[in-house]
Amino acid sequence: MSIKSLCLQKSLWLFHFGGASCNNCDIEILDCLTPRFDVERYGMLLVGSPRHADVILVNGSINKRARSRLLEVYEQTAKPCLVVAIGACGCTGGIFAEGDTFAGPVDKIIPVDAYIPGCPPKPEAILAGIVKLVQAKFG
Amino acid sequence: MAENLFYFLVFPGLLFAGVVGGLLSWFDRKVTAWVQFRRGPVLMQPFYDFLKLLLVKETIVPARGSVLTFLSAPVLALSGASISAALILLPAFGITSGFRGDIIVIFYLLTIPSISYVTGALASGNPLASVGASREIKLLIGFELTLLLIFATVIMKSGMNISLYEIIAYQQQNGALIGSLSGVLLFIPLIFCIQAKLGMVPFDIAEAETELSGGAFIEYSGPPYAMIKFTKYIMLFVLPALAVVLLLGGLSLTGTSILWSVLKILAVVLLLTLIRNTNPRLKVGQAMRFFFIWMNALVLIAIILTYSGL
Ligand code: SF4
Numbered sequence: 001m002s003i004k005s006l007c008l009q010k011s012l013w014l015f016h017f018g019g020a021s022c023n024n025c026d027i028e029i030l031d032c033l034t035p036r037f038d039v040e041r042y043g044m045l046l047v048g049s050p051r052h053a054d055v056i057l058v059n060g061s062i063n064k065r066a067r068s069r070l071l072e073v074y075e076q077t078a079k080p081c082l083v084v085a086i087g088a089c090g091c092t093g094g095i096f097a098e099g100d101t102f103a104g105p106v107d108k109i110i111p112v113d114a115y116i117p118g119c120p121p122k123p124e125a126i127l128a129g130i131v132k133l134v135q136a137k138f139g
Numbered sequence: 140m141a142e143n144l145f146y147f148l149v150f151p152g153l154l155f156a157g158v159v160g161g162l163l164s165w166f167d168r169k170v171t172a173w174v175q176f177r178r179g180p181v182l183m184q185p186f187y188d189f190l191k192l193l194l195v196k197e198t199i200v201p202a203r204g205s206v207l208t209f210l211s212a213p214v215l216a217l218s219g220a221s222i223s224a225a226l227i228l229l230p231a232f233g234i235t236s237g238f239r240g241d242i243i244v245i246f247y248l249l250t251i252p253s254i255s256y257v258t259g260a261l262a263s264g265n266p267l268a269s270v271g272a273s274r275e276i277k278l279l280i281g282f283e284l285t286l287l288l289i290f291a292t293v294i295m296k297s298g299m300n301i302s303l304y305e306i307i308a309y310q311q312q313n314g315a316l317i318g319s320l321s322g323v324l325l326f327i328p329l330i331f332c333i334q335a336k337l338g339m340v341p342f343d344i345a346e347a348e349t350e351l352s353g354g355a356f357i358e359y360s361g362p363p364y365a366m367i368k369f370t371k372y373i374m375l376f377v378l379p380a381l382a383v384v385l386l387l388g389g390l391s392l393t394g395t396s397i398l399w400s401v402l403k404i405l406a407v408v409l410l411l412t413l414i415r416n417t418n419p420r421l422k423v424g425q426a427m428r429f430f431f432i433w434m435n436a437l438v439l440i441a442i443i444l445t446y447s448g449l
Contacts, residue, residue: 003190049358051353
């Protein structure tokens with residue numbers, strides 16, 4: 001494994017993009033930072049600016065207004081970056097898929113590297129998803 | 140010339156201070172994790188972070204901003220930090236630079252990182268960054284006077300020596316300066332000044348993760364941000380080392396006293412970490428009042444006590 005991918009894999013900084021979420025997924029993402037789950041032991045940190053991010057966590061359904069914001073945040077992120085769609089809303093649209101203002105699941109707008117289904121997914125599932133993503137990307 | 144370059148780039152400047160500072164930043168994060176009943180990151184974490192930013196990530200420059208100033212600010216910050224590392228650590232390890240009055244130069248050099256953060260933030264053209272920059276300047280105005288008064292009192296207490304080497308020599312003959320009442324009174328504002336200089340909670344006003352989302356550093360990515368990180372590592376080593384040199388009797392690299400020196404640095408960093416973990420962030424006005432009134436008052440009392448020989 002090259003030093004580059006080792007360093008990237010050991011220090012994934014997360015940026016949290018909440019679309020039109022019902023807020024449950026947001027809470028479950030924050031759960032990952034609590035003492036019980038503690039993602040910092042894998043080197044993951046929640047950062048406030050997309051310029052610092054390596055992973056964009058997208059949750060919630062993306063509606064017409066959120067669409068352009070999501071695109072902008074994706075373009076603002078320093079590459080290489082990974083995108084993880086969290087929750088039924090992020091993966092497919094979930095219960096909002098047939099809504100009037102729905103603008104497509106996340107992978108219609110930006111390329112998605114991993115899907116973590118669930119409504120909301122448990123923190124364990126989010127951690128497992130990210131571990132699988134790292135294994136698939138970096139071997 | 141070659142010797143000076145070595146001092147500046149390898150030991151005890153850039154490389155040495157950065158690596159030790161990285162380890163200290165791991166210590167800081169690990170203790171924070173313990174305080175919150177978490178596991179915390181692995182030992183190499185600061186270096187993974189740094190190398191990732193340096194080698195993997197791309198650099199984004201702001202479209203509406205001054206690119207040259209934006210990119211040169213981290214370089215300036217890093218060089219200011221490493222020169223001050225060399226100037227502080229050389230006498231601390233008992234190598235005299237033969238430079239009288241270095242304590243005054245150090246005072247100026249230590250402000251270079253903050254000033255560069257401010258210029259970089261203002262050059263980025265981001266409104267959140269400029270709010271961060273203005274807060275950083277206000278904070279600087281707040282604690283700089285206190286720090287200057289502390290330096291002056293230390294000079295007074297060590298028999299009007301303005302060279303760091305002689306201040307340490309004085310302490311080795313007459314005992315550490317913190318051994319007196321005024322020394323203890325000086326140590327408290329010094330710790331808070333260091334806290335503010337490092338931008339740690341309760342003085343992380345300029346970075347303000349929650350409302351400014353990175354503040355002054357919001358636009359930095361890739362290698363320039365790696366440089367800022369490295370500057371922060373260096374400062375995390377240099378400022379506690381300065382506190383140890385000024386009040387706690389200096390460091391030493393011989394025999395068992397190495398252990399003692401390491402413990403002194405770790406104790407100061409531990410103190411900073413505990414303050415950071417047990418306090419909420421102050422508003423910038425509160426922080427300025429804290430330094431202008433309370434910390435300056437403490438230093439003034441220390442000056443009076445020093446005059447009466449306590
Ligand atoms: S997936 Fe479920 S829990 Fe998550 S935002 Fe959508 S509706 Fe809420």
